[in-house]
Amino acid sequence: MHDDETGIVTRSGERRLRWSAAAVALPLFGVVAAFGTAEHVPEPIPVRTVIEPLALSATPVGDSGTIIYFQEDRFRRGDTLTTLIERLGADEDEAATLLRSSRAARPFRLLLPGTTVRAKVDEVGKLRSISFLTDRDTILSVDRLGESFGRFEQQAEVTRGMEMKSGEIETSLFAATDAAGIPDGIAVELADIFGGDVDFHRDLRRGDRFGVVFETFYHGGQTIRSGRVLAAEFSSQRRTYRAVWFQDPWGRGGYYTPDGENLRKVFLRSPLEFSRITSEFGLRRHPIFQQWRAHQGVDYGASGGTRVKSTGDGVVSFVGRRNGYGNLIVIRHHAGYSTYYAHLRNFALGLRAGSRVVQGEIIGYVGQTGWASGPHLHYEFHLHNQNRNPLTMAFPAAQPILAIELAAFRRTAEPLIARLDLLKNGDLALLE
Numbered sequence: 209m210h211d212d213e214t215g216i217v218t219r220s221g222e223r224r225l226r227w228s229a230a231a232v233a234l235p236l237f238g239v240v241a242a243f244g245t246a247e248h249v250p251e252p253i254p255v256r257t258v259i260e261p262l263a264l265s266a267t268p269v270g271d272s273g274t275i276i277y278f279q280e281d282r283f284r285r286g287d288t289l290t291t292l293i294e295r296l297g298a299d300e301d302e303a304a305t306l307l308r309s310s311r312a313a314r315p316f317r318l319l320l321p322g323t324t325v326r327a328k329v330d331e332v333g334k335l336r337s338i339s340f341l342t343d344r345d346t347i348l349s350v351d352r353l354g355e356s357f358g359r360f361e362q363q364a365e366v367t368r369g370m371e372m373k374s375g376e377i378e379t380s381l382f383a384a385t386d387a388a389g390i391p392d393g394i395a396v397e398l399a400d401i402f403g404g405d406v407d408f409h410r411d412l413r414r415g416d417r418f419g420v421v422f423e424t425f426y427h428g429g430q431t432i433r434s435g436r437v438l439a440a441e442f443s444s445q446r447r448t449y450r451a452v453w454f455q456d457p458w459g460r461g462g463y464y465t466p467d468g469e470n471l472r473k474v475f476l477r478s479p480l481e482f483s484r485i486t487s488e489f490g491l492r493r494h495p496i497f498q499q500w501r502a503h504q505g506v507d508y509g510a511s512g513g514t515r516v517k518s519t520g521d522g523v524v525s526f527v528g529r530r531n532g533y534g535n536l537i538v539i540r541h542h543a544g545y546s547t548y549y550a551h552l553r554n555f556a557l558g559l560r561a562g563s564r565v566v567q568g569e570i571i572g573y574v575g576q577t578g579w580a581s582g583p584h585l586h587y588e589f590h591l592h593n594q595n596r597n598p599l600t601m602a603f604p605a606a607q608p609i610l611a612i613e614l615a616a617f618r619r620t621a622e623p624l625i626a627r628l629d630l631l632k633n634g635d636l637a638l639l640e
């Protein structure tokens with residue numbers, strides 16, 4: 209009786225058609241999009257074929273004399289379980305019955321807007337079953353058992369696939385990733401992957417291009433979430449950076465250049481957490497002050513409360529108020545380096561002198577304490593107590609791929625690099 213998955217084949221079939229159409233149409237808008245469907249390019253991830261009973265949504269299916277309709281809708285903001293059930297075609301009494309059997313229906317009260325809910329309703333409007341996919345990748349369903357309802361949960365059939373997308377920066381990274389249909393999480397990851405080389409708050413220019421190959425998980429023909437970035441490219445006028453994800457036999461993963469160099473640097477280029485909000489400051493220049501100025505620091509304009517990251521591993525040597533700096537954090541790193549983060553609104557909870565921090569850890573929040581005319585982060589970079597310009601410093605990279613891992617790395621990297629090449633050349637014909 210748990211045939212919640214009916215409709216998968218039809219739906220994914222429909223989607224595939226639409227995807228091909230999109231891949232052809234999108235380049236007209238300066239965005240290239242394509243979906244890895246395995247046949248014509250190297251495909252390291254096996255895409256499992258879903259073979260399940262075929263039934264169209266809202267199509268009658270015989271079931272011991274009665275007709276069952278499969279319905280599907282999204283839970284909307286402002287919906288109650290009752291309004292949703294009505295929209296799915298069951299009558300009001302049915303909703304009430306379901307709600308009364310409170311224990312079985314309880315998980316449905318935690319539904320988030322946007323979640324797809326499927327229902328089976330018979331010809332007289334009797335609700336037979338209602339189900340949705342949980343964030344644990346299980347299907348939770350409440351099924352009619354005679355005159356009452358019971359709750360069931362089973363592992364969902366989740367398919368892993370690969371998506372390839374590329375775009376060009378016009379106003380901000382997020383504007384470009386939105387246009388390419390790239391999820392926010394992937395956009396942020398892109399900024400993180402290249403965070404040792406590129407400051408996405410400061411270095412982006414109109415015309416910069418990116419390509420990204422990432423995992424996507426599907427259920428019932430619908431994308432349920434994106435996974436990891438497997439490969440990425442970022443090209444500015446000055447140079448092109450490429451990254452490939454590789455995990456060694458001990459499970460330690462990281463991003464490497466096609467030559468096996470580590471993308472991770474001893475310091476991040478930017479101490480500001482990259483987000484949809486901070487990305488908006490990108491190409492406007494103001495209020496990011498571009499220069500390493502007379503006061504020997506770099507100022508990042510950002511809304512108050514924007515999260516500030518430690519640019520490297522280290523130990524906190526000062527947290528507190530210090531005259532013009534306002535709320536200040538000083539972190540001592542290895543080999544005589546230290547970094548300063550000033551004008552903070554407040555500090556990360558529990559941070560104190562002596563605390564160990566790792567690169568990328570959130571240490572505080574942008575504010576305008578001390579001598580600051582507006583909210584911004586003042587960032588300084590010192591070597592042996594002398595100010596250095598972090599905009600022009602070259603930072604050493606973390607450990608490259610070990611010699612004994614190189615062969616395995618190349619096997620992983622080659623097909624991914626081939627995909628980046630396809631994206632770069634916009635050669636979608638090869639993917640069709």
Ligand SMILES: [Zn+2]
Nearest residue numbers: 505506507586
């Ligand atoms: Zn400053």
